[in-house]
Amino acid sequence: MAKTPLQFRHNGRDVAIFVDGGTNLLVALRELIGDMTPKFGCGQGGCGTCSVLIDGELHLSCLTLAETVAGRSVETLDGLKEGPNLHPLQRAFADNFAAQCGYCTPGMLMAAKALLDRNPQPSRAEVVEAISGNICRCTGYEPIINAVLAAASGGRARA
Amino acid sequence: MPVTVKTFTSTHDAAAALSSDRSARYLGGGTLVMRALNEGDISISTVVRASDHAMTRIDATGSRITLGAGVTFARILVERDLAFLHAPARSIGGPAVRNMGTVGGNLFAPVPYGDFTVAMLALDATVSVQGGLGGREIALDEFLQSRDRQTGVLVLAISFAKPGSAEAFRYRKIARIKPKGGAVITLAAHLPVNGSRIVGARVALGSMAPTPIRARAAERALEGRSLDASTISAAAAAAVEGTSPGDNALASAWYRREIVGVHLKRLLSGQE
Amino acid sequence: MTRHRGRGIASVNYPIGMNLGGDPSQALVHSNPSGKFTVALSSIDLGQGMKSVTRQICAETLGVPVEDVYVDTADSDTGPHCMGSFASRGTHRVGNAVMAAAREARGVMMEAAAEELEVNAADLETDGRGNIHVKGAPHRSISTKDVAIAAQFKQGKTISGRGIFLVPLSDVDPETGEMSPATCYAHACLVAEVEVDDETGEVDMVRMDSAYELGRALNPRLVEQQLVGGAWMGVSHALYETPEPYYPEPVHGPRDFVEYLMPGPGDICPHDIAVLERPAPDGPFGAKGPGEMCANPVLPAVANAIFNAVGVRIDDLPITPEKVLRAIKAQGGARPQPRR
Numbered sequence A: 001m002a003k004t005p006l007q008f009r010h011n012g013r014d015v016a017i018f019v020d021g022g023t024n025l026l027v028a029l030r031e032l033i034g035d036m037t038p039k040f041g042c043g044q045g046g047c048g049t050c051s052v053l054i055d056g057e058l059h060l061s062c063l064t065l066a067e068t069v070a071g072r073s074v075e076t077l078d079g080l081k082e083g084p085n086l087h088p089l090q091r092a093f094a095d096n097f098a099a100q101c102g103y104c105t106p107g108m109l110m111a112a113k114a115l116l117d118r119n120p121q122p123s124r125a126e127v128v129e130a131i132s133g134n135i136c137r138c139t140g141y142e143p144i145i146n147a148v149l150a151a152a153s154g155g156r157a158r159a
Numbered sequence B: 001m002p003v004t005v006k007t008f009t010s011t012h013d014a015a016a017a018l019s020s021d022r023s024a025r026y027l028g029g030g031t032l033v034m035r036a037l038n039e040g041d042i043s044i045s046t047v048v049r050a051s052d053h054a055m056t057r058i059d060a061t062g063s064r065i066t067l068g069a070g071v072t073f074a075r076i077l078v079e080r081d082l083a084f085l086h087a088p089a090r091s092i093g094g095p096a097v098r099n100m101g102t103v104g105g106n107l108f109a110p111v112p113y114g115d116f117t118v119a120m121l122a123l124d125a126t127v128s129v130q131g132g133l134g135g136r137e138i139a140l141d142e143f144l145q146s147r148d149r150q151t152g153v154l155v156l157a158i159s160f161a162k163p164g165s166a167e168a169f170r171y172r173k174i175a176r177i178k179p180k181g182g183a184v185i186t187l188a189a190h191l192p193v194n195g196s197r198i199v200g201a202r203v204a205l206g207s208m209a210p211t212p213i214r215a216r217a218a219e220r221a222l223e224g225r226s227l228d229a230s231t232i233s234a235a236a237a238a239a240v241e242g243t244s245p246g247d248n249a250l251a252s253a254w255y256r257r258e259i260v261g262v263h264l265k266r267l268l269s270g271q272e
Numbered sequence C: 001m002t003r004h005r006g007r008g009i010a011s012v013n014y015p016i017g018m019n020l021g022g023d024p025s026q027a028l029v030h031s032n033p034s035g036k037f038t039v040a041l042s043s044i045d046l047g048q049g050m051k052s053v054t055r056q057i058c059a060e061t062l063g064v065p066v067e068d069v070y071v072d073t074a075d076s077d078t079g080p081h082c083m084g085s086f087a088s089r090g091t092h093r094v095g096n097a098v099m100a101a102a103r104e105a106r107g108v109m110m111e112a113a114a115e116e117l118e119v120n121a122a123d124l125e126t127d128g129r130g131n132i133h134v135k136g137a138p139h140r141s142i143s144t145k146d147v148a149i150a151a152q153f154k155q156g157k158t159i160s161g162r163g164i165f166l167v168p169l170s171d172v173d174p175e176t177g178e179m180s181p182a183t184c185y186a187h188a189c190l191v192a193e194v195e196v197d198d199e200t201g202e203v204d205m206v207r208m209d210s211a212y213e214l215g216r217a218l219n220p221r222l223v224e225q226q227l228v229g230g231a232w233m234g235v236s237h238a239l240y241e242t243p244e245p246y247y248p249e250p251v252h253g254p255r256d257f258v259e260y261l262m263p264g265p266g267d268i269c270p271h272d273i274a275v276l277e278r279p280a281p282d283g284p285f286g287a288k289g290p291g292e293m294c295a296n297p298v299l300p301a302v303a304n305a306i307f308n309a310v311g312v313r314i315d316d317l318p319i320t321p322e323k324v325l326r327a328i329k330a331q332g333g334a335r336p337q338p339r340r
């Protein structure tokens, strides 16, 4: 079957690849572009570790037909750091011990970024809602919630 | 296995492609279709898309509201005129699923899904479909009863009358996991009031049958009455009548039958 | 509708590791010519902090900065043998092995330094910042880097050490069957408070208060992380997760993460934790290990709290709303127990 050419912006850089019909964006990112930061957890939409931003909106890359991002902007965890510096969310995750095995972390960070981009001062309930599509097996969520709140308040602890 | 992706600008052509090929599947937000492809579902060999803007239009200005089939839950959540639908829209998935999943796809979503459709059913919605031969309007209730046979059609939009008041429409989803989880059961009620009497009561239930259904016995218990304690008890007692829930990993049929009346009572009496 | 509050308590006495075959773990430590140290293990870090804590143990024992130690757990084929990451044994067993290996490597390092400084090794000490100097004469000093270079290129020595930890076999008393299955025990006590809805059987976690006695907490933040995350998993096992919801019937098993139930970020409750440190005589720097114990007391505490709230005793996990509701109906309604 003929492959389909596909162009989009990947972390601010134009990329062009050829995809099989039905390929999901997660496979396109990992196997065709070589960006291993979005993880494969389930391929069913249930775990959230494949989360990316498409035109600034949180999407599950495993459930996104790759062709639908033609001409759009896709952001992954790989684009989060600013040069050699960690993004404030990454810093806050480290400071708050918000990762253990780290498998959920790429998706958690993207979900948190999607939240803070729109709502820089979220309440705890809003953070809980924002990460509700992402499963963490290790941390019990509390450190992750605290990390996002800490990043939102610029590193200052909040009540 | 690779599939063929066909994108049409006209809904007419998309409908024709769907109706002419049994292995063609329409791709809405893809939250269920892509999962099937990822799992290697060989019954799908063609994926059909329609890029017509009508598919994603929201018309909420008048007394009759129309939602294009491709409208996502996230779009509904930013629409102030649709505030009464924010609870059902917010109850679905996590944020990513709400950014992707559509109103049209929800009509086809199997148990434990279809929460938004429960809300639509309580609002007596009408579905506009485009088949191979032409378009038609079909009551959602009827659409759901024949859902298994609707595979070759394209849903264009869903429309319904705006509830007269905010309190007239109520919604509650019971899930084990918070704030996001698959439904144990879902309930929606539309109780228009004339004077102090309910006229045109609608109660819809999710996960109490293979598709969302109306709780007609409960509707009868409410019809023409005022919403007082005895009416509520009668409706709650009748909630289970006519249902046929199944067992799944979230809850058993027994449990669903036991609690549907409890939750209907709470919904109607405004208890948390 | 009535929601009933209930409180339950559970305590555990938890063995660290096991006794099968002596439960050994090995470690190898060596210095690179740059003066940095590598710890080779095949003990896998699944996120519990094995790498961090063995790095600390190695640095502390060698007397070098923690930045100068790298822990390599990459390969169980090529690494020294380990029984595995389970049974709360990592910090204790692997930590002891690393300590033994680092002690041996330190001996070689001090000999090599002594040769360079032309003194007796017994007169040297490390400053923990990457230098070795003569006791009482800090100016007579050499960096660990220079020692490593000298050992490698001049003295022809490998600065390295081997370590193993093996539990002495415990004989079984033929008369009584008595034996000692473990050499040290950690302890915990947890109080859970729940709210039970007597019309739906739903159980909400209200709060948890716990105390954990786990020897010395070598890395207090990692310990806290384990206890917080582990308690979440305890709640999950108590109330939510199972691959076989209709056990023993193998039907309607969860097909995805919507159906495989685990508490979401909106289901968690405040958890106040007190860590009590009573160093274990045979632990590395007194450590035992939080490990599995961080999840275990939650289950009986929650079951007890449900009993306290509505008077039903569920001994079958997970305690689903259905089980609670059936039991409440079977006894003819909720029977709240005296509030504790």
Ligand SMILES: Cc1cc2nc3c(=O)[nH]c(=O)nc-3n(C[C@H](O)[C@H](O)[C@H](O)COP(=O)(O)OP(=O)(O)OC[C@H]3O[C@@H](n4cnc5c(N)ncnc54)[C@H](O)[C@@H]3O)c2cc1C
Residues within 6 Å of the ligand: A044, A045, A046, A047, B025, B026, B027, B028, B029, B030, B031, B032, B033, B034, B069, B070, B091, B092, B093, B094, B097, B100, B101, B102, B103, B104, B105, B106, B107, B108, B109, B112, B113, B114, B115, B116, B153, B154, B155, B156, B181, B182, B183, C258
């Ligand atoms: C993690 C996760 C959580 C979820 N949580 C919920 C939840 O809480 N509640 C809930 O209700 N659902 C939930 N869902 C299911 C699903 O996301 C929603 O039901 C959503 O509305 C489906 O819409 P879609 O556009 O993504 O469907 P798609 O996957 O695009 O399509 C689903 C089906 O509908 C058909 N279809 C779609 N649009 C049309 C159309 N216009 N005309 C004809 N046929 C069409 C498709 O061919 C397919 O058969 C969840 C899914 C996931 C992965």
Ligand code: FES
Residues within 6 Å of the ligand: A039, A040, A041, A042, A043, A044, A045, A046, A047, A048, A049, A050, A051, A060, A061, A062, A063
């Ligand atoms: S891999 Fe996409 S949600 Fe799990």
Ligand code: FES
Residues within 6 Å of the ligand: A098, A099, A100, A101, A102, A103, A104, A105, A135, A136, A137, A138, A139, C047
């Ligand atoms: S840190 Fe392991 S899944 Fe979140």
